[in-house]
Amino acid sequence: VLIVGSGPEESALRAKASSLLPGRHTFAGFLNIDAIAEAYVAADVYALASHYEPWGLTVNEAMNFGLPLVLSDRVGAAADLVRPGDTGEVFPAGDAGAFRAALGRVVQRLDGDRVGVASRVRADVDRYSVAAQVMGLREGLAAIGL
Incomplete structure (x- = not known):
């Protein structure tokens, strides 16, 4: 398990990971824009x-790398970007059992169709690209005669 980021809960998370995942986790800490792509890959x-x-801008970033999502229901992007049962799963925040189950479903889906899942994830995030936003703005302006 690769854990990226840092913050006030890092010490507690490190301790928890050491007890639950001994030898099976890595903390990368904060990664700048040049290094984060390697983590997504x-x-x-x-x-x-x-x-x-x-919202969770990192959600969009991850999707651009074709990564399926496991998001809590407190992540604003979840409602717009996750298609449960296909491109990811949403679970109730704070429910560790539901998180494990959601992660298990996504991993199982990847085992059966990794390329297809990645392709669908990328297609979904393309709706939020700069080009898509510009097109939407143009269509809106044209609709009002501008």
Whole structure:
């Protein structure tokens, strides 16, 4: 398990990971823009178990790398970007059992169709690309005669 990021809960998370995943986890800490791509390439799944995240730009970043998502229901992007049963799963924030189950379903899906899942994830995030936003703006302006 690769854990990227840092913050006030890092010490507690390190201790928990050491007890639950001895020898099976790595803490990368904060990664700048130049290094984060390598982490996404190395990943199989992107998980964000936040108790509060208005959107989660890293969700879009992960999707651009074709990573299926496991997001808590407190991540704003979950409602718009995750298609449960296909491109990821959403679980109730704070429910460790539901998180494990969601992660298991995504990993099982990857075992059966990794390329297809990655392709569908990328297609979904393309709706939020700069080009798609510009097209939407143009269509909106044309609709009002501008």
